[in-house]
Amino acid sequence: MSAGEVGTVERAAVTGRVAARRARRRGLRDREWLWGYAMIAPLVLGLGVFYLWPVAQSVYYSFTEWTLFGDATWVGLRNYERLFADPANAKALKNTFLYGGLSLLGIPLSIGVAALLSTRGLKLVSFYRTLYFLPVVTMPAAVAMIWSWLYNGDYGLINYLLSLVGIRGTSWIANPSTALYAIVAVGIWTQIGYNAVIFMAGLQSIPDQLYEAAALDGAGRVRQFFKVTLPLLSPSVFFVSVLGVINGLQMFDLIYLLFRRGNPAREETQTVVSLFFTRAFEEGAKGYAAAMAVVLMVITLALTVVQFRMQKRWVHYA
C-alpha cells in the first residue's frame, strides 16, 4: 500500500462524495428550475393572456375588415394601403412626433427643479416636493378641466394676467395655431414632478468626493455641473427620455378631453392614438384602426431601439 494508493482511495472517496453532493445539488437545481417557472407563471400567464395574445389578435385583425357586430373578413393588406394613403394619418403622426419631441423639453426643467429641491438646508422641502408631484397623481380629466379654464380666451386666468401687461391673449386651446403647444405645456407640467423624483435620486447617488476632487482641480460650479453632475446623471436622463418619448407617442387622454368635435383646433391636434380611437369607436372601422395600432407599435419599438443604441454615445454608468 503506497501512499499514493491511499491517496487514490481517499481521492476516490472524496470524488464520490462530491459527485453525490453534485447529484443532490442537481436534483435541487432541477426543482429550482421548476419552482422558478412556478413563481413566474402568474406573471407569464397574465402577460400572455392580457397582453401578448391581444397583440397577436390586433395584428391579425389589422388584416381584416369588421362589420359592426364582429364578423371579420380577411382583406389582406388593404387596411395598410388605405392607411398610407390617408393624409390624416400623416398629420397625426407629425403631431405625435411633435408631442413626443417637445415633451423632451421637460427634462432640463425637471433637472432644474430636482437640483433646486436637493439644495442643502432648503426649508419646507417636503412641501415643495408634494407640490411638484401633485400633478402626477391628479386625474387627467381634472387636469384637463382646470387647464381648459386657465386657457379660456374670454375668462381665463392666463389671458387676465396677460391683459395686465397689455397683451391680448387668444383662445389657447381653440386656436389651431396655439392649441398643440398649449397641450405640450400641460404635458410637461404633469411630468415634471415624476421626472424630478428620478433626477433627485440620481443626484443623491453622486458621491461628494467627486465634487471635492473637481474643486481641488479648480473646476467652478458651472464646470462641475457639466463635467460631473450631468455625465453621472445621464442614466436617469436616458431613462426619463425613453419613457417620455413613449408617453408622448401615446398622447391621448388630454387630446380626447380637450379637443371635442366642434373645436376648430381638433384637426390640427390629433395624435395617432386619438385618431385610432375615432376610427375604431366612432366610425366603427376596427380593422383599419388595428392596422394603425400595429404601425404605431412598430414606430414606438423602432424609436426605443434607436434610443438604446444611441445611449452608448452619451450615457455614462458610474
Add this chain to the structure above:
Amino acid sequence: MTGKTWALVCAGALVAGLAGCSSSDGGASGGKVTLTYAYWDNENQGAAMTKIAQEFTRTHPNIEVKLQFTPNKEYWTKLQTAAAGGTAPDVFWMNGPRIGLYASQGALLPISDQVARDKVDMGKYPKSLVDLYTLDGKRYGIPKDFDTIGLWYNKDLFDAAKVKYPDASWTWDDVRAAAKRLTDPAKGVHGIGAMAWPQELYYNTIFQAGGYVISDDKKKSGYDDPATIEGLRFWKDLLDQKVSPTVQQMTDNDPIEMFKSGKLAMWYDGSYDAPQYARTEGLDADVAPLPAGPKGKATVIHGLANVIYAKTEHPREAWEFLKFLGSEQANKIQAESGAVIPAYEGLQDSWVKSMPELNLRAFIDQLPDARPYPVSKNTAAWSAPEVDAITKAFSDGQDVEAVAKQFAATMNAALSQEK
C-alpha cells in the same frame, strides 16, 4: 415597453373579445320572464321609464322589466360591444343616425309582421319618424318621442334694444337685422350664436335654402350643391359681421351657457332643451318657429324609437313590451314628465302645457314643415368628419364653398363604401 403601450395597442382587439357583461338573464323561472330595457337619459326621463316599466308589469304579471341605464356618451360603445357578444338588451332606445347600421347588420328584429298582425296603427306617429325607422320596406321600431328646432330669444335683451320679438312671419333678413341691432360689444352681448352644430343650426338653414345633406337614394352628398352652401353661408355671414361670437369663443364657452347667461340674444335650439331654459334663474326667454329662408320654412325633426334586439331570447314578450311602449298610455306618462314630446298623436298638448310660460306650441306648429334628420346606413362614417369640416368652414379666413365642396368628396367616398 410599458404595460400602457400594450394596453392601448390592444384596445381595439380587447373590446371585440369581451362579451358584454350585462345579458338578458333569460331563465324563465316559473313561467316568469325578465326583459332588459336600455336607455341613456336618466336625468330627464328615468322617472318616466320606471313608471312605464311598472305599469307594464302590472298588466303583464309574468313579464318583469329590468331597466339598464347607460350615460349617452358610452351608450353606443357598450351596446355595440354587447351586440357583438350576442348579449345586447332585449329592448332598447335607438336614434336616427344609428338605425341604418344596426338594421342593416341584422342586429334588430324586424317587426312588420307583428305590426300587421296586431293591427298597430302606425298612422298615430309622425310619418317622417315612422319612415326613419323603416329600412328596405321593413319596420324596425315604434317611435318614442320627437323633437324639432325653434328660435329661442332673450326677452330682456330684445326689450333693451327695442327690437320686436320674433314670430312666425320672420325670415332670414329679420334675423340678420335683429342680430345686428342686438349686438353690443361693450357688454359682450352678441345678437346670435353661429356654432357649427348640425341638428340645431346648419341642417335647418340648408333645408330653408332649398339644399340637402344627402340625396334621397342615400348615394350622394349635398355639400357641393349651391343651395346647401347658401344654407351654410347664412351662418358664415353672421360670423363675418361679428354679430356672433367666434367659433373659438363658443368652443371655450358653451353657447347654451352663453344664451342662459344673457350673452346671446338669439339661439337656435331643440325642444329637448326647453326644461333647462325654463329652469334658469334670471333668464326671461321664449321661443318662436324658425324663420323662413329663400325656399321657405323648414325644421329638422328627429325622434327616438324603441327597438327589439334580433337575438333576444324572448321575442314574443319583447314585442308585447314594445307595443306597450308605443301605446297611448305609455306616451301619456312621458308627456306628463315634460322631458320630451311624445310621439303618439294627440298627446303633444299635454307636453305644451307642461311649461305654460313658454310658447312650446311653436315646436308643434312647425310639424308640417319638418324635414327628417339626414341619415344613411353608416351615418357616423360621414357625420363625424362633417362636424370637423363645417367647424373649419365657419372659422376665420376660411372659404365656406371650398371647404363644403371638399367635404362633399369625403362624404361621397364614405357613402360609396356602404353596402
